[in-house]
Amino acid sequence: MADDRKKLSMTLGESLRQQGVSRRGFLKYCAATASMMALPPNMVPAVAQALEKARRPSVIWLSFQECTGCTESLTRSHSPSVENLIFDHISLDYHHTLQVASGDAAEAAREAAMHENEGKYIVVVDGSIPLANPGYSAIAGISNLQMLEETVAGAAAVVAVGSCAAFGGLPHANPNPTGAVSVGEIIKDKPVVNVSGCPPIPTVITGVLAHFLTFGSLPELDALGRPMVFFGQSIHDRCYRRPFYDKGLFAETFDDEGARKGWCLFRLGCKGPMTYNACATAKWNQGTSWPVESGHGCLGCSEPDFWDAGGFYNALSIPDSDLTRKTGYVVGAGVALGAAAGALNRSTRAKAAAKHETVTIDDLDKKS
Amino acid sequence: MSEATLERGMNAFREQMNAPVASFFSSCVNCGMCAEACLFYTETGDPKYTPIHKLEPLRRVWEQEYTLWGRLKSMLGLSEPVTNELLEEWETLIYDGCTLCGRCSMVCPVGNDISYMIRRAREGFVAAGYAPEGIKGASRRAVTIGSPMGVKFPALAAQIKHVEADTGLTIPVDVEGADYMALLSSMEIMNFPEYLEALAKIFKQAGVTWTISSEAFEATNSGIQIGSSDIARELVNRVVVAAEKLKVKYVISPECGHAYTAIRWEGPNLIGRPYEFKVVHILELLDELRSAGRLKTEGTEDDRLTFHDPCQIVRKGGVLEPPRNLLKMIATNFVDMNDSREMNWCCGGGGGVSANERAEELRLKTFKRKKTQLDELNVDTLVTACANCRLIIEEGLEEYRMEMPVVGLTEMIAEHLVEDEK
Numbered sequence: 001m002a003d004d005r006k007k008l009s010m011t012l013g014e015s016l017r018q019q020g021v022s023r024r025g026f027l028k029y030c031a032a033t034a035s036m037m038a039l040p041p042n043m044v045p046a047v048a049q050a051l052e053k054a055r056r057p058s059v060i061w062l063s064f065q066e067c068t069g070c071t072e073s074l075t076r077s078h079s080p081s082v083e084n085l086i087f088d089h090i091s092l093d094y095h096h097t098l099q100v101a102s103g104d105a106a107e108a109a110r111e112a113a114m115h116e117n118e119g120k121y122i123v124v125v126d127g128s129i130p131l132a133n134p135g136y137s138a139i140a141g142i143s144n145l146q147m148l149e150e151t152v153a154g155a156a157a158v159v160a161v162g163s164c165a166a167f168g169g170l171p172h173a174n175p176n177p178t179g180a181v182s183v184g185e186i187i188k189d190k191p192v193v194n195v196s197g198c199p200p201i202p203t204v205i206t207g208v209l210a211h212f213l214t215f216g217s218l219p220e221l222d223a224l225g226r227p228m229v230f231f232g233q234s235i236h237d238r239c240y241r242r243p244f245y246d247k248g249l250f251a252e253t254f255d256d257e258g259a260r261k262g263w264c265l266f267r268l269g270c271k272g273p274m275t276y277n278a279c280a281t282a283k284w285n286q287g288t289s290w291p292v293e294s295g296h297g298c299l300g301c302s303e304p305d306f307w308d309a310g311g312f313y314n315a316l317s318i319p320d321s322d323l324t325r326k327t328g329y330v331v332g333a334g335v336a337l338g339a340a341a342g343a344l345n346r347s348t349r350a351k352a353a354a355k356h357e358t359v360t361i362d363d364l365d366k367k368s
Numbered sequence: 369m370s371e372a373t374l375e376r377g378m379n380a381f382r383e384q385m386n387a388p389v390a391s392f393f394s395s396c397v398n399c400g401m402c403a404e405a406c407l408f409y410t411e412t413g414d415p416k417y418t419p420i421h422k423l424e425p426l427r428r429v430w431e432q433e434y435t436l437w438g439r440l441k442s443m444l445g446l447s448e449p450v451t452n453e454l455l456e457e458w459e460t461l462i463y464d465g466c467t468l469c470g471r472c473s474m475v476c477p478v479g480n481d482i483s484y485m486i487r488r489a490r491e492g493f494v495a496a497g498y499a500p501e502g503i504k505g506a507s508r509r510a511v512t513i514g515s516p517m518g519v520k521f522p523a524l525a526a527q528i529k530h531v532e533a534d535t536g537l538t539i540p541v542d543v544e545g546a547d548y549m550a551l552l553s554s555m556e557i558m559n560f561p562e563y564l565e566a567l568a569k570i571f572k573q574a575g576v577t578w579t580i581s582s583e584a585f586e587a588t589n590s591g592i593q594i595g596s597s598d599i600a601r602e603l604v605n606r607v608v609v610a611a612e613k614l615k616v617k618y619v620i621s622p623e624c625g626h627a628y629t630a631i632r633w634e635g636p637n638l639i640g641r642p643y644e645f646k647v648v649h650i651l652e653l654l655d656e657l658r659s660a661g662r663l664k665t666e667g668t669e670d671d672r673l674t675f676h677d678p679c680q681i682v683r684k685g686g687v688l689e690p691p692r693n694l695l696k697m698i699a700t701n702f703v704d705m706n707d708s709r710e711m712n713w714c715c716g717g718g719g720g721v722s723a724n725e726r727a728e729e730l731r732l733k734t735f736k737r738k739k740t741q742l743d744e745l746n747v748d749t750l751v752t753a754c755a756n757c758r759l760i761i762e763e764g765l766e767e768y769r770m771e772m773p774v775v776g777l778t779e780m781i782a783e784h785l786v787e788d789e790k
Binding site: 352361362 | 373434495511
């Protein structure tokens, strides 16, 4: 317990070194974080300095209507990594899945963290909130809505992790039996950062927290409340298969030559052009790969209502019928119309020629 | 006796609406570049002389009867019809204000052959009775007498006699089986008999067998100028019949612009079959004799001189270099005008304008363009190869009090022929 206290009072830098992370390793992480957040290189020392000195903020993690995929993403994929260690060094005071305590003790820990860090703690939410009937999802007899409102009341900021918390996600999908809504639809008086994705990229989750630790503020957000640095560009614009799209080279099936040659997956339903996320650059599983690289189109999971946005294998804007044939018909109709007009004009001319009366020198004058 | 009516004119307009005309009208972008190429616009500054604007009556027929929108518009009564008043107004644009020189066709950015369309539009005007009196008279004389200037064969025979007396050479008439049959323009017969003399001398030296036909010596074709294919066909046919009767291999078009267009380009289309002979322009023939070494000259012209390119021969006929090759044989101080060859400016009297007395004032006004070209060069002598250009330029020079001899190229060559003792 005393050890725990000590750990609580340590700065991030001290804590990292105690864990055996070298200064060099730490700076590398800072540089990577700065570049990922599109900060200029001269901000790296500032990031390092801020992180070095940062006190571990209290984080309360609330899980509502969710599948725990977001937590899996965060805890599994990059282990062991610097990000993971950083995560170790926030004070994760409440997390259903990860905490040891259960029942009343667990709820007491949450309340304690809230009171001790009043106005300073961060609430991370994964999962949507059912409004149709509070009974659809409750924890320790407390409805999700009630728990969210209570917990957020004294928070500095809310991070909605995953598409369920950010946009309603899967529970919100038509016909939405539980009346699920996103965090942002309930919380209007606190800053809410949406880290969407199903699940979101772990680096993006830690990146947002690192930004908060470094600058004491939340990153710049896009129109959907997502951090611009990670969600500013579409998958399509950063995709390494983009040159094939530009050349018009598409895989038509998952096992054709185009697919084997790594051509664009647009016609196989890739939602990259309308999806804003960092997958194409940050990648998954410690930068091993990402969906498009493994041969499957983007599902668009970081966009609102992606579940209801048509079939995953329907191309975004391919004509729903045979374009070549249609063009053929139109061209044919055009040719026929042109020929008809030509024939009509020719017959007008031929009629005029038939009516031609030879002009002689005797009829150059007009009789008045 | 039949008469010209608006109905016949409209019918003629409809007949002229072939694929080139229709596509030219539909591709016109109204850029107005043809205006700057037209001496009637540049010398008057009046936008009504913009070449494509001169085609308004024909354009209306095309729009109202050959396009979908135009048909709809005229069904709804939204378009202005072609009327007698319109044709009367446009008559002065299409006859007095155009020499069919074709310079506008050269500059059109979409490639419209505007002078081709004007030539066709005249078919409608003449059928509707809107042609200038002067050209009507010339056409009547051409058909009835055989020459627009009323020259009959006895007049030519008299000139032949003179030339034979002067030179001691024989001018062959109606010689069957000669290689060449020479045509003359009545202007050459009456005003410039030197041309006939030059032919006799040159052909003697070069050993060319030639003849003149007493039945068809007239090269000019008023039908082309007034814009009536029917009349033009009748006139061309006379030459074709005579040439084929004499079994000549070639017909020589004289130093006359539109005569060359008529016999060389329009003729076979008018009669609807290829000729049994070939047509050459006298300059082409002379250049051929030159390159074959059959044309020997001596002495040089040392005056500063320039060459006026006749539109129909140079721009429309493509005879660009022969006159220059020939001039190089005898002229030491030859200069080209600015805008020479295919971009030369018209003398102002082509396309029937010279036969149209009404147009004289306008024609002399447009001559300022040629005057400017000549003033820039400061030349002593002007050489040309079209009797009509020559006469028009002489009148223009007189009007603007410029002293400068105007000489036909053929006769200038003839003057420098090596005198053969044999």
